[in-house]
Amino acid sequence: MRTSWADLAASPAAESAGPGSSASNVGTGNPSAPTRPVYVPPHLRNRPPSAEAPAPANSGRTSASGSVAGAGNVGSRLAMPRNDTRLGYGGGSRTGWGNRGSGWDRGKEREANPFGDEDNAEEAIGEQDNTGINFDAYEDIPVETSGGNVPPPVNTFAEIELGEALDQNIRRCKYVKPTPVQRHAIPISLAGRDLMACAQTGSGKTAAFCFPIISGIMRGQPVQRPPRGVRTVYPLALVLSPTRELSMQIHEEARKFSYQTGVRVVVAYGGAPINQQLRDLERGVDILVATPGRLVDLLERARVSLQMIRYLALDEADRMLDMGFEPQIRKIVEQMDMPPPGARQTMLFSATFPKEIQRLASDFLSNYVFLAVGRVGSSTDLIVQRVEFVQESDKRSHLMDLLHAQRANGVQGKQALTLVFVETKKGADALEHWLFINGFPATTIHGDRTQQEREMALRSFKSGNTPILVATDVAARGLDIPHVAHVVNFDLPNDIDDYVHRIGRTGRAGKKGLATAFFNENNASLARALADLMQEANQEVPAWLSRYAARSSFGGRNRRSGGGRFGGRDFRRESFNNRGGSDYYGGGNSGGGYGASGGYAGGYGPGVTSAWD
DNA sequence: AAAAAAG
Structure with a gap:
């Protein structure tokens, strides 16, 4: 049955294995056309590894040895059979997850192990090696949320239904418990809400938007991709970031989180040859991580369509919407074929969020929750x-x-x-x-x-x-x-x-x-x-x-009224007296951001919403 | 005024 977009995606990829074959096998609609299966199409990837080696005694649950999960594995091949029986497949006990009846098979047999195959595994994973996270440093973090019906935070990953495969990756990353921004942002996103989130630098924002996306894609209905053009791919999620290196980093992180979930993550950025990126795309993409320029290029070449986007995440969102970037972002989000706010889920993250940028950003959002997580102070006192x-x-x-x-x-x-x-x-x-x-x-x-x-x-x-x-x-x-x-x-x-x-x-x-x-x-x-x-x-x-x-205290543009904290204040709270637009950071407001002390609306316990309602 | 982002 050639109903899944994955099948469509598979064909051009097979074609790329044999350059001469052009698009012919797509046109025929023959599902098994490729004769040299260099590439395992998504609909075949999830075969239970019947003959694979059984899981060794090493449970892999917490390979606490060393700082890297799977560090002992010299090559990726070694690690995978062991995990196969535990993750994607065997773990299907959780409601709904193991159900492959949809024809939306997930999991891969050829996926490189992002945990074990890195030369500098220690460096690569080191920071995210949360055995090193000092969670005490995150106690008593003030939290503010606003927006209607804010879903309550969670205290552990276990109480979130992320799916077995993702849970396993979380363990491999040695994430013991969610950071504050994760505790709040993940339930909000899982509930389907749009989100504007401010959280301190280094507090785990990447995972906060990746987990709900990956989980949502795993959980989601299989999509029927319109056969627009065989070389066009239709990602389900788009993550934009302002620099190439940051996109690379997000891609690396997302690959770890999505390992053996069957969710494919591809990165595209400028300055690098586009051909490899095109090949990666042709092999299928669920989550596309990109910088704006290269993405526009891909869109204009019609190699990527945003028609099927369900999730849009802007990292460093305030930066993405400042003067230099805003036109490009608007083009991507509003003038291509991306579904409008409300028809997609949009997540904006940054450590800083000036009010007038919030105002711009609200164009991209629908009934969103504003979330500010952090100490009283724009920088951590670490x-x-x-x-x-x-x-x-x-x-x-x-x-x-x-x-x-x-x-x-x-x-x-x-x-x-x-x-x-x-x-x-x-x-x-x-x-x-x-x-x-x-x-x-x-x-x-x-x-x-x-x-x-x-x-x-x-x-x-x-x-x-x-x-x-x-x-x-x-x-x-x-x-x-x-x-x-x-x-x-x-x-x-x-x-x-x-x-x-x-x-x-x-x-x-x-x-x-x-x-x-x-x-x-x-x-x-x-x-x-x-x-x-x-x-x-x-x-x-x-x-x-x-x-x-x-x-120099006559309120230059760098002056934040009320002690700006880290931009952690929902502009909607003051917007009625901000319409003039003469302010920066809401200059001239009387409220003064968070109260000088303890002015937070809440967020410490479950069920807390805020005075904004 | 500078930096970033397509080639």
Whole structure:
């Protein structure tokens, strides 16, 4: 029966195995046309591994040895038979999950094991290795929700019906219990609600939107794909992010979560050859992770259609909707063939969410829940923030002093990683060169480098091979780099939100971090916001900075009324007096965001909704 | 003014 889109997707893929065959086998409607089954079509992937080796004694439940699940497996093949009997198939005890009657067979026999086949498994999984998560750091987190009928949070993964295969992957990731944003966001999404979520950097947002998507796709009705054109693919979920490296990272994470669920995740971004990405797409895609430019390209080539999208997730959503990106995002979301709000489920995530961006974002949402999870303070107080007054001309030698001190401190074992942010691409190259000739191995990542160079730089940094990375804002958001001990704002950004994201590259997953900023007259416009932010995060604010702040306190665009926290306030609450649009961050409101202390509407216990209703 | 994102 050629009813499933998967069959449609399968044919072009088979065709790609034999380039000469063109689209003929699709046209014939012959389901078993491919004679060289290099590729296992989705409808065949889920055959119970009848003759496979039985599960060894090693249960795999918590291979707590080492930091990596399956680290002992040299190759991916080794790991898979063991798991097959436990995950996708045998586990079908849960209601509905094992039911393959729909012809929507899931699971794969050829899927590479994303847990066991990575060269740098420790680095790759390290941060998400939640044995290392310091959950105590997440106690007493203030939560605010608003919107109608907010589904209550959960306390454990077990009480969420995510499906056996996904549960198993959660165990493999060593996620012991959900982080606060996951506790709240996952039930909201599973209930089918649209969501705008603010949560601190490093608090597990990726999983928060991936789990409901994967679960929903597994649970969902099989789709009949319109045979629009054989080379067009119809993803069910779209995840957009502002940088290529972040898309890669989300893809890697999502692959782990969807391992042996039969849900296929594909990534597409610019700067890399498009042909491999096209081949990946042709093999079938449920979740497409992409950067906007490349996606538009694919859409215009009609290689991707958004017609079947059920889930849309924007990571770093405020960034995606700011001036540079907004037209592209609108084009993708509103002017292609994506179902409208209400006909799809939309999830927006970021650590920061300025009010006027919330307003733009609300165009994409339908009856959404606003969720803010985080401490009172836009940055986690796991990060020690320092500001030093440094003239432009002294910055280099000052950085050198810091690096020397750090080296002297001799972090045992692996060298601590230092991420240095600068303002410009040229400045990045210049600083890298200077560091290099002064004996500090450094590399750099910015938009003037080739994609290969960018990826190489990031790998080299992550592995500790080059423990200093000089970066522009391309690296400011979302990147999850374990062991970043120190973020240096060599040049401060002009926007306080960028500062929040930059320093959020450290202090992740409940670990501590240090952030040092070089401040001088050029940064006067940031003084107020910076001082406020630091104060909220219980950081020591230098007296000279407070003086700068007082001097420039006539509400520049960086000034957040009411102590902006991390943008964690639903603009709808104040929108009636915000229509004028003259405000930024709701400037001039009287309410002042969260109350100075304990002003949260609730969210601590189940069933709590908010005063917004 | 800068950075990012298609080629």
